[in-house]
Amino acid sequence: MVGVHLGSLEKNLSELGKRLDEYPNFAVDTAGRMDYLMLMPREQARAFLIKYQDRVLYGTDLDILPDANTAEELKDWQSTYARDWRFMATDDTFSFGNKQVHGLKLPNSVLQKLFHENATKWIPGL
Numbered sequence: 001m002v003g004v005h006l007g008s009l010e011k012n013l014s015e016l017g018k019r020l021d022e023y024p025n026f027a028v029d030t031a032g033r034m035d036y037l038m039l040m041p042r043e044q045a046r047a048f049l050i051k052y053q054d055r056v057l058y059g060t061d062l063d064i065l066p067d068a069n070t071a072e073e074l075k076d077w078q079s080t081y082a083r084d085w086r087f088m089a090t091d092d093t094f095s096f097g098n099k100q101v102h103g104l105k106l107p108n109s110v111l112q113k114l115f116h117e118n119a120t121k122w123i124p125g126l
Contacts, residue, residue, distance in 0.1 A: 003029075004029050004031050006029070006033045042102045054118065057118045
């Protein structure tokens with residue numbers, strides 16, 4: 001089972017960790033909750049993602065509605081993906097809202113799981 005939106009425990013990674021520890025068949029995705037990860041203490045987010053690297057899938061809530069300007073929406077998608085990758089993969093510092101965010105610089109092996117391997121593992125047939 002994959003709990004979307006960090007299992008709706010995006011404000012409490014400690015509690016989410018307890019759930020992941022208790023239920024080995026439970027994973028979560030980051031859809032719609034990357035902002036929370038960016039705004040929490042860097043070391044807390046980094047430690048959580050490394051510890052539960054086999055149980056977190058990168059996801060978004062991005063969509064294109066029928067009346068949308070597809071080109072503009074795709075630019076927004078590209079910007080979101082680039083920002084999220086920068087946060088997870090680098091140690092860059094950048095502005096997000098009114099806060100300075102320091103990237104997590106996760107190991108490549110963790111990034112591969114978050115952005116690809118976990119999705120194929122947890123969502124059969126993907």
